[in-house]
Amino acid sequence: MPKVLIAGEVQDGKLAGVSGELVAAALKLTGNPRDVSIALACDDAAGSAENALACGVGSVYVIEHPALKGAGQGGFDAPVTAFVALLNAEKPDVFLMARTDFGYNVAPRVAFRLGVPVAQDCIDLAWDAASNAAVVTRPVYGGNAMAVYRFKEQRPQIVIVRPKTFEPAASNLSPVGEIKRFGVEIPDSHSRARLVESVKEQRAGVRLEEAQVVVAGGRGLGGPEPFKQLQDLASVLGGALGASRAACDAGWIDHSHQIGLTGKSIGPRVYITVGISGASQHMAGCSGAKTIVAINRDPDANIFKEARYGVVGDWQKILPAFIETVREIKRS
Ligand SMILES: Cc1cc2nc3c(=O)[nH]c(=O)nc-3n(C[C@H](O)[C@H](O)[C@H](O)COP(=O)(O)OP(=O)(O)OC[C@H]3O[C@@H](n4cnc5c(N)ncnc54)[C@H](O)[C@@H]3O)c2cc1C
Known part of the structure; x- marks a missing residue:
């Protein structure tokens, strides 16, 4: 069975949820968790390394290096070199890698440097033992x-997985793996792009x-105007507001609410659409x-x-009757 390496993502010092989804995807390729590894390329992996180990x-x-801070300060050059x-x-x-900003930017550049193919935006994957290659959808x-698509013999076979297409692997309370440090040289000349400014999206409530x-x-x-009513409904249900x-x-x-191919991928328990045709x-x-x-x-x-x-x-x-009924149910 294949050995699978996952590019873990770190958010606020913790392993991002999407990395747990990649573990589930990796386990679909190889039944053995011991054949799965997670790489963390950041400036400080103190908390995230334990989170990653707990994925089993x-x-x-x-891979810790000052140049890896904030995914290489937004230019992504340093993580490419590290991976x-x-x-x-x-x-x-x-x-x-996941189809996040990080994965979208880093994976194709890693593939180019190594001279291997990359499959973008995959929603399923399997291992074909006969051809000893990954098959992706x-x-x-x-x-x-x-x-x-079926990969040829090249290694590594690089797959970018769409978020929310796999349920995150359950975190394992008694981790069996080990943390290994990997040293890397990242010369200043490798960081050709520099992050000038970072603006954090302000949003109340759940992402x-x-x-x-x-x-x-x-x-x-x-x-x-009607989006205010939808926001009310979302708030009553403890949810978030989206749009076509x-x-x-x-x-x-705002475009930050857009769901879809060129917007965000969601995986809620309940998705309520109003006046959306379903293109x-x-x-x-919203396949998740x-x-x-x-x-x-x-x-x-x-x-x-x-x-x-x-x-x-x-x-x-x-909608008004729907919202009122939801409120009544909540009150009772
Ligand atoms: C490359 C590419 C990428 C794209 N990426 C995305 C993407 O990420 N996300 C996305 O959403 N779209 C995307 N699109 C656009 C997509 O093809 C559709 O055009 C878009 O999703 C349509 O949005 P809609 O359903 O709101 O509008 P419409 O298709 O116009 O549908 C409106 C719906 O509202 C219903 N309606 C009208 N009045 C009422 C009423 N009073 N009560 C109840 N129902 C009513 C109508 O019956 C209709 O079904 C992309 C297109 C391309 C080409």
Whole structure:
């Protein structure tokens, strides 16, 4: 079975949730957790290394260097150098990164440096023992079709996995693996891009990507005002507010709320859509949702093919009663 190396991501000193998803993806490739390793490239891995070990993997490689602070200060040059050095030394069969800003920027550059192919935005993967290669599934033609690719003999086989397509691996309370330190030289000349400014998005409440309930609106809302009602509903349910690209492009709501192929990927327990048609590019961002509830006046809207519960009608009539009922249930 293959040896799999995961590029772990560190957020606020802890292992990011998406790295647990990559562990689940890695375990699908190789049944043996001991064949799975996580690499952490950062300036201080004090907390995240223990988190990574608790995922039950065989090894955690810690690559600490001041140049790796903030993912190489946003330029990503330093992590590329660090991962290339580790991959050359450890020679895993498969290298997994998440389709985050970090993975999107780093993985193709690592692939270029090593002269190996990379499969972007994968939503499934498997190991084909006969050809000794990874087989991956990814959406093509804007999400209208799925393509299955098989790697050739090159190593490592680099796969970028879409967030929220795998349930995170349960953290193991009695870790069996070990932490290994890996030293790397990162000359100043390797950091050609420099982060000039970083603006943290201000948002009250739960993050869209982490929310267990998401309420989203689309072009069918007809303007920015109704998003206040959707926000109310999201707040009552302890969830987050989302939107289709059409609503964001119209300027009704900020693009940071956009769900879909070119927006965020979500994986809530409940996803409530209002006035969204369910275009494939939108659905690409919510394939991880467990239950979809759709309100749309067009009975033939594509969203009803994906929704478990659907209400056909004008949201202006349905939504107030819906919100009131949710409030009543909450009160009782
Ligand atoms: C490369 C590419 C990337 C893209 N990326 C994304 C992406 O990341 N996210 C995304 O969302 N889209 C994306 N799109 C756009 C996507 O193709 C659709 O155009 C978009 O999702 C449509 O948004 P919508 O459902 O809000 O609008 P529409 O498709 O116009 O649907 C509006 C819906 O509202 C319903 N409606 C109207 N009035 C009412 C009412 N009063 N009550 C109830 N229902 C009503 C209508 O029946 C209709 O179904 C992308 C497109 C391309 C080409």
